Amino acid sequence: MHEISGLVNDAYSRETNGGTSTMKKLVCLLVGMATMASVSMAQTNVLSQNAVGYVKKTIQPGEFDLIVSPFEKIDGTTPTLSELLPDVPNNTNVLLWDDVNQTYNQIQKNFLGQWPSDPEIARGTGFFVQIPASAPAAVDIYLLGEVPGATTWATTDLSLAEGFTMIGVPYPVAMTVESSGLGDAIPNNNSILLWDSTGQTYLQVSKNFLGAWSPANTVIEPGSGFFVSLSTAGGATYTETAPYAWPDN
DSSP: OHHHHHHHHHHHHHHTTTOOOOBOOOOEEEEEEOOOOEEEETTEEEEOSOOEEEEEEEEOTTOEEEEEOOOBOTTSSOOBHHHHSTTOOTTOEEEEEETTTTEEEEEEOOTTSOOSOOOBOOTTBEEEEEOOTTOSSOEEEEEEEEOOOTTTTSEEEEEEOSEEEEEEOSSSSOEETTTSTHHHHSOTTEEEEEEETTTTEEEEEEEOTTSOEESTTOEEOTTBEEEEEEOOTTOEEEEEEOSOSOSOO
């Protein structure tokens, strides 16, 4: 645990010129999702095939959260950083993970409210957000969009690099590690790192030589990002199946 946690923390420390990080409680609530849309047509009610939803994340001043958007954009394009975080205060930091170089890329919203770069961040890609310590109060971030349909997005593939990859479940549903597709993607004697809001460090969930996860039945909340630690040369593919029948677009 300490070896893996230290590696990830050291990578961040290098990117921030030796600065310390205080990662606080991850608050992830699937606050709402459109449930049914009725359209009157020739006196017939038609159930909509689409749904929109959002996940609310609350981050305290000076603190971090590891998040991921489980939604599609309505227009089908890939959202950019500024679209995912339109209302965060100036001097907010974002840490994106570079799978190839195994290090963070830091992007800060400057005092003019501009991002120096605006990369696309696809559904299922994790990233850290740090609200500036000067913020007067906690900041609510709403990750929102179209819920991936069970027909169009029956499955979603995410690439796992050898080493560390920062991702999240690509559907807005809570699930345990065992009920997810991670077990099929991650070989025995590898692990994932969730954020532990109590200990302010990573919670390592390991798959032992028998293929059992420990701690067992660890829940991954909607919108929660995590690291996969993988020793497989050439990486692997994590395939998640839509855990619902509706929306079915």
